[in-house]
Amino acid sequence: MTQIAPEMWAKLPADATQAPPPPPAPTYGQEVRRRLLANKPAMASIVFIVALVIAAFFGPALSPHTYFRQDLKLSNIPPVFETYAVTSSTGETTRFFLNASNFNLYEVDSEGHVLSLVRGERRDMIKKSQAFEFGDTTVTLDYSSLPPRLLLADGSELRPSGWSWNRTYIFGTDQLGRDILVRQLYGAQISLTVAFVATLVNFFVGVFYGGIAGYMGGKVDAVMMRFVEIISTIPLTLYVVLLMVVFDSGLLSIIIAIGSVFWVDMARIVRGQILSLKSQDYVAAARTMGASPARILTRHLLPNSIGPIIVTLTMLIPSAIFIESFMSFIGLGVTPPLASWGSLTSEAVETLRAYPHQLFFPAAAISLTMFAFNFLGDGLRDALDPRLRG
Known part of the structure; x- marks a missing residue:
C-alpha cells in the first residue's frame, strides 16, 4: 500500500468543515403571494377591479357631464x-x-x-x-x-x-340625451356598494353565526341551522319583491334584502370548517389551558378557516352584483334618475335594434366584473390551498 507523506496533508480552514446553511423555507404568506402573482388571470382581475373602483368613485367628479342632466336635442348619439x-x-x-x-x-x-x-x-x-x-x-x-x-x-x-x-360623449348618449359613460360609472358605484355591503354582512354575520353553530354543536347547532334552512327556502326574488311592498323600490330595499338572506351560504361553509377543525389537538390543548370558547373560536378556529372564507366572499360578490342588476332590470331596483347597470340594460333593451351601443356597455360591464371576481376567487382558492405548497 502506498504511503502518503505527512507534508502532503493540508489542514482545512475552520469554516470549510461546516456545510453552508440551507436557505430559509418560505413562509405560508410568501407562498400564497408567489402563487397569486404567478396566476395571470387573477392578477389581471385585481388590476381590473382596482381600476373599476377608482373610475366609479372618482370618474364622475372629473367629467363635465352628470348622470341626470338631460339634453333632448342630443339624444341617442352614437360613440362612433x-x-x-x-x-x-x-x-x-x-x-x-x-x-x-x-x-x-x-x-x-x-x-x-x-x-x-x-x-x-x-x-x-x-x-x-x-x-x-x-x-x-x-x-x-x-x-x-x-x-x-x-x-x-x-x-x-x-x-x-x-x-x-365621439369626443364629447365617449360612450354616446341615451334616449334622453344623458351621457352614458357617466351613468355607467355611477351604475358601478351602485353595484360595488351592494357588493361591499354583501361582503360585510357575509363576514360579520355569516362567519360568526356559522362559527358559533359549528363550535357549540348539539341543540344549539340544530336550532341555529334550522333557522338558516328556513331562510334558504324562501326564493331571493320573492323575498325582494315582498320587501319592495314594505320599503318601496330603491337601493335601500336591495341592500336590506341582500343583507338579510345573503349570509346563509357563508354560515354553512364556516360551520362545516369549524366542525372539521374543533377536534384538532391544538383546540384540545387550548381548552385544557383554560381558553374561553370565544378565544378558541376567534384566535384558533376562524384564523385557520380564513382561506375558504376569503374564497367564498370573493365568489359571492359577483352573485350580489348580478342580483342587484337583475332586480334593477325588472324594475325593482334603483329608481330614476339614479342609474345602475341593471336599469341601464333595461332601458337599452327597448331600443336595441336602433342603438345597440346603449346595451353593449352595461352588459359588458356586468360580464367583465363577474369574470374578474370569479377569476380572482379561483386564484385565491389555488393560492390559499396548503396542499399546493412546495
Whole structure:
C-alpha cells in the first residue's frame, strides 16, 4: 500500500468543515403571494377591479357631464360616426354626421366634438325628405329608402369623409340625451356598494353565526341551522319583491334584502370548517389551558378557516352584483334618475335594434366584473390551498 507523506496533508480552514446553511423555507404568506402573482388571470382581475373602483368613485367628479342632466336635442348619439364635410362658396367648411336611426344631423368639429343639432327645413312627410342649409349650399336628406342618403343640389350624393370617435360623449348618449359613460360609472358605484355591503354582512354575520353553530354543536347547532334552512327556502326574488311592498323600490330595499338572506351560504361553509377543525389537538390543548370558547373560536378556529372564507366572499360578490342588476332590470331596483347597470340594460333593451351601443356597455360591464371576481376567487382558492405548497 502506498504511503502518503505527512507534508502532503493540508489542514482545512475552520469554516470549510461546516456545510453552508440551507436557505430559509418560505413562509405560508410568501407562498400564497408567489402563487397569486404567478396566476395571470387573477392578477389581471385585481388590476381590473382596482381600476373599476377608482373610475366609479372618482370618474364622475372629473367629467363635465352628470348622470341626470338631460339634453333632448342630443339624444341617442352614437360613440362612433361617419362625418360629412360641406364647403360653401366663402370657403367655410361645416362638418356633421347623420344619425341614421332618427334622421337627425349633428354638427361636429374636426376633432369629433359634438357641437349642436343641425336645424333644417320642415320635413316633407310625403316625399320623405328634409333640406338643410349650410351657407349657400343645400343638402337634402332623403330617407325614402334605407339607408338614408344625403343629396346635393345637383342631385349627386354626398359621400362621408371618414369615421370619427365621439369626443364629447365617449360612450354616446341615451334616449334622453344623458351621457352614458357617466351613468355607467355611477351604475358601478351602485353595484360595488351592494357588493361591499354583501361582503360585510357575509363576514360579520355569516362567519360568526356559522362559527358559533359549528363550535357549540348539539341543540344549539340544530336550532341555529334550522333557522338558516328556513331562510334558504324562501326564493331571493320573492323575498325582494315582498320587501319592495314594505320599503318601496330603491337601493335601500336591495341592500336590506341582500343583507338579510345573503349570509346563509357563508354560515354553512364556516360551520362545516369549524366542525372539521374543533377536534384538532391544538383546540384540545387550548381548552385544557383554560381558553374561553370565544378565544378558541376567534384566535384558533376562524384564523385557520380564513382561506375558504376569503374564497367564498370573493365568489359571492359577483352573485350580489348580478342580483342587484337583475332586480334593477325588472324594475325593482334603483329608481330614476339614479342609474345602475341593471336599469341601464333595461332601458337599452327597448331600443336595441336602433342603438345597440346603449346595451353593449352595461352588459359588458356586468360580464367583465363577474369574470374578474370569479377569476380572482379561483386564484385565491389555488393560492390559499396548503396542499399546493412546495
